[in-house]
Amino acid sequence: MPQRQDPPRRELLLDEIEAVVLAEGFRGLRVGDLASRLRCSRSTLYKLSPSKAELMRLVFARFINRAIDDAQAAAEREHTLEDKIMRFLLTLQRWQAKGSLSFWGDARDLDLVAGVLDEQSARGYRILQRYMDEGLRTVVSGPQTLRFSPTSGGWQRVPPGTLTYSTRRAQPRRRNGRDCAIRRVRHDAYAAGRAGKR
Numbered sequence: 001m002p003q004r005q006d007p008p009r010r011e012l013l014l015d016e017i018e019a020v021v022l023a024e025g026f027r028g029l030r031v032g033d034l035a036s037r038l039r040c041s042r043s044t045l046y047k048l049s050p051s052k053a054e055l056m057r058l059v060f061a062r063f064i065n066r067a068i069d070d071a072q073a074a075a076e077r078e079h080t081l082e083d084k085i086m087r088f089l090l091t092l093q094r095w096q097a098k099g100s101l102s103f104w105g106d107a108r109d110l111d112l113v114a115g116v117l118d119e120q121s122a123r124g125y126r127i128l129q130r131y132m133d134e135g136l137r138t139v140v141s142g143p144q145t146l147r148f149s150p151t152s153g154g155w156q157r158v159p160p161g162t163l164t165y166s167t168r169r170a171q172p173r174r175r176n177g178r179d180c181a182i183r184r185v186r187h188d189a190y191a192a193g194r195a196g197k198r
Helices: 007-024 031-038 042-048 052-076 081-096 101-109 111-141 187-197
Strands: 145-149 154-158 163-165 173-175 178-180 184-186
Touching: 007 031, 007 042, 007 052, 007 101, 031 042, 042 052, 052 081, 052 111, 081 111, 101 111
Parallel strands: none
Antiparallel strands: 145 154, 163 184, 173 178
C-alpha cells in the first residue's frame, strides 16, 4: 500500500509530473526517467501510485478535475445563463490548450485514462445540462421570454407581445425602388409564423 507523503510535497510532485505529461504525453515516459528529471527517487513516485499506469491515471484525473472545477467556478461568477455557459466552455477550452497533441492522443488511447476522461466528460455535461435546465425553467415559468439583441450581443428578457425587430437584415433594403424599414413583428405572431412554416 502506498505511503502518504506530506501534502505540499505530494502536490508539488504532481504539479511537476503534470507539466511533463502535458508537454510529452504518457507513452514515452518511464518512471526512472521521470524520477531523474524531477530529482527524486523512483520509490518516491511509487509512493504516489503503485504503477506507472496508476500514476498517469492519478495525474490525468487530477488535471481534468481541476479543469472542470475551475470552469464551474468561473461560470458561477457570471450573472446570465448565457454567460455562464460560455464562460464554462471557454475555461475548459483554455485548460484543453495546456495539453499537447500527444497528451490528448494518449488520453484517448490508454484505456485506464480514457475511462477517467469519460467519467469527467459526463460530469461536465451534467453541469451544462443544469445550466440549460435552469434557463428553461426561467423562460417557461416567467411571464417574459428571451430574445437575442444584436446591439448588445446577448439575450434579453422581453415581455410577451412586445414589438421586436427581425434580425434577418440589419439594414434597410430596397424593394420596387423604395426603402423598406426593418419589419416589426410581434414576438408571438413571429413565433407562430415560424412554427407554421415547418
